[in-house]
Amino acid sequence: MIVDRESSHFIFVVPRRHFHGLYNYINYRGKDLTNHEYLDHWGKWIVFGPAEELAELAKKIDPYVEENKIPAAKYDREKINEFKLGECVMCIYCDERQREDVWQILSSLGVDEKMWVFERETLERWMPGGHLLERWISGKRLSLEQAERVRDGAREKFKKMFEDPNAVFKGIDQ
Amino acid sequence: MVVTIKLPSVFAALAEDQKRIQMDLDGETFLESVLDLLAGKYPELKQAAGIGQGDIPDHVNVYHNGDNVRYLQGLKTPLRNGDTVQIIPAVAAG
Numbered sequence: 293m294i295v296d297r298e299s300s301h302f303i304f305v306v307p308r309r310h311f312h313g314l315y316n317y318i319n320y321r322g323k324d325l326t327n328h329e330y331l332d333h334w335g336k337w338i339v340f341g342p343a344e345e346l347a348e349l350a351k352k353i354d355p356y357v358e359e360n361k362i363p364a365a366k367y368d369r370e371k372i373n374e375f376k377l378g379e380c381v382m383c384i385y386c387d388e389r390q391r392e393d394v395w396q397i398l399s400s401l402g403v404d405e406k407m408w409v410f411e412r413e414t415l416e417r418w419m420p421g422g423h424l425l426e427r428w429i430s431g432k433r434l435s436l437e438q439a440e441r442v443r444d445g446a447r448e449k450f451k452k453m454f455e456d457p458n459a460v461f462k463g464i465d466q
Numbered sequence: 467m468v469v470t471i472k473l474p475s476v477f478a479a480l481a482e483d484q485k486r487i488q489m490d491l492d493g494e495t496f497l498e499s500v501l502d503l504l505a506g507k508y509p510e511l512k513q514a515a516g517i518g519q520g521d522i523p524d525h526v527n528v529y530h531n532g533d534n535v536r537y538l539q540g541l542k543t544p545l546r547n548g549d550t551v552q553i554i555p556a557v558a559a560g
Contacts (some may be wrong), residue, residue, distance in 0.1 A: 307552055338554075338558060338559060340474050340475075340554075340558065372557075376476065377474065377475075377476050377555055377558055378474065378475035378476040378479070379474055379475050379476070379558075379559050395532075405472060405552065406529070406531065406532030406550070406552075407527070407529045407532060407534075407552055407554065407559075408529075408532055408534065409527070409534070409559040410534075410535055413559060414536070414559055416557060417559075421557050423524050423525050423557075424556070424557060455474065
């Protein structure tokens with residue numbers, strides 16, 4: 293189902309059962325990923341385009357998400373000006389061990405930009421000193437003190453999230 | 467051989483608005499040579515993406531047939547006829 297909450301920058305495509313708390317799409321062959329497995333294997337195909345095109349793609353992806361053939365996806369509601377990318381981005385999530393199966397579906401839907409990103413790459417970039425966090429901080433024109441608080445918050449959040457490598461991964465607030 | 471370079475809008479604007487650039491090359495080569503050629507032809511792209519300077523900067527991701535070259539052989543990744551290279555700002559992967 294497509295979850296479009298105006299309060300969120302992202303529009304999500306998730307299985308209906310996940311939305312209702314009856315299922316966790318972050319799994320591989322039905323087994324929930326641990327924190328360790330998440331960092332090792334979870335990632336996404338990324339697709340660029342105008343928001344309207346990504347919305348159309350989301351509608352095409354939705355049935356595959358309901359069938360659990362594609363775990364989930366999200367896309368930008370609008371361009372993020374701070375990032376000066378000039379386009380919106382869709383992330384189509386899956387375990388790297390199933391990524392070629394997911395790619396075959398995307399390819400059949402007309403996607404021809406093939407770019408895989410591990411979640412660990414993204415997380416590293418949102419850590420203090422990481423390119424994305426620092427760019428976000430400078431885009432928001434935070435004071436040195438505010439920026440340091442943001443960095444401390446990020447450091448603490450990621451430490452808590454991954455402190456037990458064998459615990460089931462619980463997701464990231466977005 | 468022919469290699470296709472794909473660029474998102476932000477970089478295409480610095481390469482005569484081309485989102486796809488086909489490069490004819492003499493024989494098999496490495497990613498580094500292709501990025502050097504691209505940087506030589508489009509100085510603004512060179513500056514914005516930081517390509518053609520002996521390294522892949524942290525603020526861009528370069529993909530070879532869908533895989534980040536950081537997980538392949540970096541600039542020494544060999545290219546073959548029909549391959550695709552994509553250069554994107556790292557923010558896009560967030």
